């Protein structure tokens with residue numbers, strides 16, 4: 001079959017992206033059928049072998065990555081608005097995500113040159129070299145919460161390392177990945193080096209993961225899916241980088257700067273309507289200030305401006321889809337049944353724009369024990385559970401008492417305490433007197449069930465390269 005450059009092979013099944021702000025159609029894409037996948041993979045291998053991309057000087061690859069960044073920049077506003085329609089995030093956040101994608105391409109253009117050969121000098125009769133080589137064809141599978149940002153976090157380093165990429169975005173936010181592929185092609189990326197396949201995870205996603213032509217898998221999404229992918233990767237003995245879910249503790253000690261701490265707690269859970277893997281979804285407050293902090297958090301949560309994603313001053317938009325709102329509502333219902341007290345939210349707002357969209361109010365719950373399902377499982381929505389702690393030992397035991405280990409936040413004016421707690425908490429990212437900061441140069445990933453491997457930084461490039469050792473007799 002003939003494939004259009006850098007687009008997916010297609011079946012007749014259409015996937016419709018519904019704008020969660022108002023229920024309108026944001027766009028449609030054609031699903032790739034598993035039967036068509038062979039041609040996609042073959043095309044990727046052909047591009048990898050014949051385009052000269054992997055063999056080209058890092059500088060040449062860097063130039064194209066910079067041009068992709070330029071292309072994203074030139075279309076920043078259109079892309080931000082497309083993402084807003086695709087998944088309902090406030091326009092300001094969507095702009096930030098396009099900027100993050102631009103920065104990611106620029107960063108990996110810069111570090112492209114670091115994939116150099118390491119030489120161990122002569123030990124008498126030989127010299128050894130360590131070279132990093134691309135895998136060939138890699139699969140990148142992304143979730144719906146921050147499509148352009150998550151796509152860039154995988155595609156930029158995978159291309160920088162010389163691989164051909166098959167990108168599968170979520171069926172719930174399918175519109176940005178084809179735009180990225182189009183911009184990359186226009187920037188000079190050889191045809192076939194970045195292809196997009198579309199469709200449902202259990203259909204095309206699992207077919208991609210199982211395909212013998214895919215030599216490495218990079219996945220971001222839920223822990224259950226990551227585990228399923230990891231099983232297949234284990235059976236196939238191909239590396240799988242897994243960025244998974246979280247239930248991150250956000251900790252406030254009595255000696256904290258409470259104004260900043262409360263603002264960060266609220267932004268940390270209700271930013272992106274809680275649909276962030278690093279959302280600070282469990283609030284731990286030292287018992288002596290628990291009531292005061294909780295009241296301030298609830299007051300602030302109630303005052304958040306929930307509105308259409310392009311409304312002036314909006315602080316929280318709709319959830320990304322109507323079916324995701326049902327999941328979040330079910331999560332809160334279960335918290336009620338577990339005996340949780342709903343201090344604010346706990347329902348969808350009504351009237352005006354709310355009636356047509358997938359909105360849900362910022363929700364704060366307390367009165368649950370740390371082992372309640374609501375304190376253990378990810379809601380991936382605007383739902384905060386609050387828990388008091390007695391002392392450091394009690395905090396560490398409660399905060400580490402989940403299967404997750406993605407991130408945490410600590411608020412205290414004591415440097416020594418922040419260091420102690422930061423080292424003791426099981427989390428890949430520790431934010432101290434700040435929250436949710438992220439730079440491309442700093443590795444990101446999870447402990448425990450929050451993932452395997454690190455994206456971003458040099459680690460994020462090495463994920464997509466395999467090591468070859470060469471010895472030369474002298």
Ligand code: NAD
Pocket residue numbers: 141142143144145168169170171199200201202204205206207209220221222223225226228229243244245246276277278378380406446450451
């Ligand atoms: P998901 O696991 O349902 O889907 C993620 C992607 O995997 C989608 O493209 C989906 O189509 C695909 N998929 C689903 N089943 C598959 C299968 N069997 N084989 C192959 N691919 C399959 O996750 P989601 O609902 O899209 O995203 C929400 C989750 O993502 C949350 O748990 C969140 O914490 C996590 N997440 C993690 C990070 C991180 O960096 N750690 C970042 C963003 C989101």
